[in-house]
Amino acid sequence: MELTGAKIIMEILKEEGVDTVFGITGGAAIEMYDELAKTDIRHIMVRHEQGAVHAADGYARAKKDVGVCMVTSGPGATNTVSGIASAYMDSIPLVVFTAQVPTSLIGNDAFQEVDIVGITRPCTKHNYLVRSIEDLARTVKEAFYIARSGRPGPVLVDIPKDISQTTTNYKPSPRPSLKSYNPTYRPNIRQLRWAMGLIKEARKPVIFAGGGVILSGASRELTKFAKRLKAPVAGTLMGLGAFPGTDKLWLGMLGMHGTYRANMSVQSCDLLIGVGVRFDDRVTGKLGTFAPYAKIIHIDIDPTSIRKNIPVTVPIVGDCKISLAELNRLMTKESFTVDKKSSKLWLDQIEEWKKTMPLSYDQRKTIKPQHVVEKLYELTNGNAIITTEVGQNQMWAAQYYHFDQPNCFITSGGLGCMGFGFPAAIGAQVACPDKLVVDIAGDGSIQMNIQELATAMQYKLPVKIVILNNRYLGMVRQWQELFYDKRYASTDIAHAPDFVKLAESYGGVGMRATRPEEVEPVLKEGLNTPGLAIMDFLVEREESVYPMVPAGAPITDMLLVN
């Protein structure tokens, strides 16, 4: 078939099962958009390209599939960078098509020319500039393959305008094979046996689950593994939902704002089994002091994650799901049983920690943000898809909403990118039209992609936004309070729009709660609104997130109360 480049891209999108594309058009992208409009693929026209990428990210996580974006050259492309960097840090599979000036103009500082491949090289899993129509089909196929496989991630494909216009003969090709790219899925059996040896000896095991468990769909295997071992499970921010948040073995989140019992357990355990984690600094605190008594088994599909930050006893390179299934199989084969006495002692100790220092806050005359999240959890029976912005709102969401299922907590973990939550909620709502999707937002972050209200309204996406409105860049204010003698330099954002009227001006519903007794009715009304609703909760301004481990301290150095 003789097809234009733009048509070839559409053919491959169909072959890859893409049903939605997020983006904004422009001069160099017209051709692609012209063809996109002729397909059955749904286009969600956002109002800012950063929104497109975060939406594709939210879509990818909720749908467990690749998210796809399409934008124009120059500013369209540069606007995607924060979104791509966020997806890269969180290993989210995306394919981002950026249009480029015609090949004859590349390098001339042409109008709306930017070297987006150069700019995004360090924040994509891989990227391409398509220089010849002959390379197009193979490149786009490779982009999808690389985005999805191994440790997933965003792949950018830059398409010069003349490439989308030129024709060539196209026939569908099979899945590409790359001689230089071959992820390891199957763990080495010798490593697994070595790990089993440690597991048998352990008296105080802790499992520590991260985003890799969710990405590889390993929650069932993880749950089985933990129950069999009777090992408590802590999670990273990205790992929330990997293990049921209401299970007795769940310790909560680990690290800087982790629970007392999670941090204490990790610091006291004799075996730490990290699954799909990368031991980042927000989790480990001061490196030399992390898990001092533990032997460490580390399972991850990306060899660079292993021994990057901390030494491990048994490295296992492989897919989390396959690796855990293999360990479960070995346990059965070797008739593994836990030592009842030591197991009871260990679990009793953890129960003790849980009782002494549960997550808590005191209810006062003003609304407590934690209370809003707690009520939201109750009223939604824990069944909503929650996205978050960044800052205190994100941490309270992580602490007070409990996730029994994977793929329900969508947050910008690695990059911590303000403005993520709302567009991500749009993407998640597109992926799951029948689910309740709630963005737990801060008053600062929500303003970073507030323009997407128009997108949500246009496509009738009934996203709910819960603003924990403290009129501060709260998380930074908290650091200033604790470590900078309360010098609140440039964190007071009381000068803000009226979010109720703002919602209304876009055609949505807005409501506000100013007193604790209004929290429940406002939530009920907002959640029951058929369309988009913003719920603005004026919360205690100087509430802080606890526990808190100061940056660079051991994770047992927890500041516990206000």
Added chain:
Amino acid sequence: MTEEKHTISLLVENTPGVLSRIAGLFSGRGFNIESICAAPTMDRLVTRITLVTRGDESIMEQINKQLNKLVNVIKVQDLTETDFVEREMALVKVKAEAKNRAEILRLVDIFRCKVVDVTPTHYTLEVTGTAEKLTALLDLLKSMGIKEIARTGSIAMTREKK
């Protein structure tokens, strides 16, 4: 831990931007590059890059893994762990005053250099050898006055087993 010198040999796809990916990896992650040298192999689609870096064991492990993770990188080999040959070439323009000429030519002889250009005031020498040999020669020539040098950086390969 000690920061030892490592010579790494890479086979990479000969695609635009591949050098920049490797250089970007090193600068972005704070690894250092002492020298880097790239040219196509017999297969024009494949380039060999020889890279000299320094790092302790854990840094070298990361460098190795991170290089392997790049989609365009086909093979990574730390030659320092094997028996290998390493060569570097340099051109050295040295001041050749009457009183020094004989001494320079003696050094040319000892170090098996070639004199590739002669003017009334300067000799240009071509020298090949290990980086250590080149450095030794340069140290000796320094007192006579080196006007300019150009070094290629190391290229290397494993020795065939006997």
